[in-house]
Amino acid sequence: QVQLAESGGGLVQAGGSLRLSCAASGDTFTDYAMAWFRHAPVQEREFVAGISWSGTSTIYANSVKGRFTASRDKAKNTVYLPMNRLKPADTGVYYCAARWRGYSVHPQEYDAWGQGTQVTVSS
Numbered sequence: 460q461v462q463l464a465e466s467g468g469g470l471v472q473a474g475g476s477l478r479l480s481c482a483a484s485g486d487t488f489t490d491y492a493m494a495w496f497r498h499a500p501v502q503e504r505e506f507v508a509g510i511s512w513s514g515t516s517t518i519y520a521n522s523v524k525g526r527f528t529a530s531r532d533k534a535k536n537t538v539y540l541p542m543n544r545l546k547p548a549d550t551g552v553y554y555c556a557a558r559w560r561g562y563s564v565h566p567q568e569y570d571a572w573g574q575g576t577q578v579t580v581s582s
Contacts, residue, residue, distance in 0.1 A: 461486040461557045461571050468553060468576030471545055475580070479540040481555030481573055488536040489513075492562035494569065495529065495540050497578070499551035507553070508540060509562035518562065522548070545580045553578050 467479040481493065494509040508529040509518045517529050523542075531538040538555060553576050556569035563569070 461488065461491055463555050463557060463571055463573035465553060465555050465573040465576040468578045470579045470581065473546055473580055473582050475545050476541065476543045477545065477578060479542065479553055479555075479576060479578075481538045481540075483536045483538070483557065489533055491557040491559055491570070493529075493531060493538045494556050494558065494562050494564075495527075495538075496554045496556060496566055497549070497551035498554065498575070502551075504554070504566045505551075506564040506566070509564070510538060511562060512560060518564070542578070545578075547580045547582045550578060550580050552576065 461483050462485045465481050492512050495507040496504050497507050498504045507520050510529040514531045526544045527542050529540055555573045557571040558569045
C-alpha cells in the first residue's frame with residue numbers, strides 16, 4: 460500500500476498563495492488516483508481536488524475552481540496543490556489521499572491517507 464506525507468501548509472493572509480505537496484512511497488504511485496481533502500473545525504471532511512493516475516484528468520470543488528490546480532510528478536512520486544487567492548474559508552487541515560485507479564469525491568472510498576498539513580488563512 461502507498462504511504463503519503465503532506466507538506467507546505469502554513470499561515471497566509473487572504474489573497475496569498477501556498478503550494479501543498481504530497482510525497483508518496485511504497486506501492487506503485489501511478490496505480491493510484493490522488494485527491495486533496497480538507498477538514499475545518501466542526502465540519503465534515505470536504506473534497507477539494509482530484510487527479511487521475513495518468514495526471515491527464517482533474518476535478519475540483521466549485522469553491523476552489525480557478526484558484527487551485529492539482530498536478531502530479533510521476534518521476535518524483537509527488538502530487539502538488541498550488542493554492543492561489545486564498546480565502547479564510549480555505550482554512551483547515553489538508554489531506555492527500557490515494558485511491559486505486561480512479562478518483563472519487565467520497566473520502567470513504569480512498570485507500571490511504573497522509574497525516575495532514577494545516578492551512579490557516581487570516582482575514
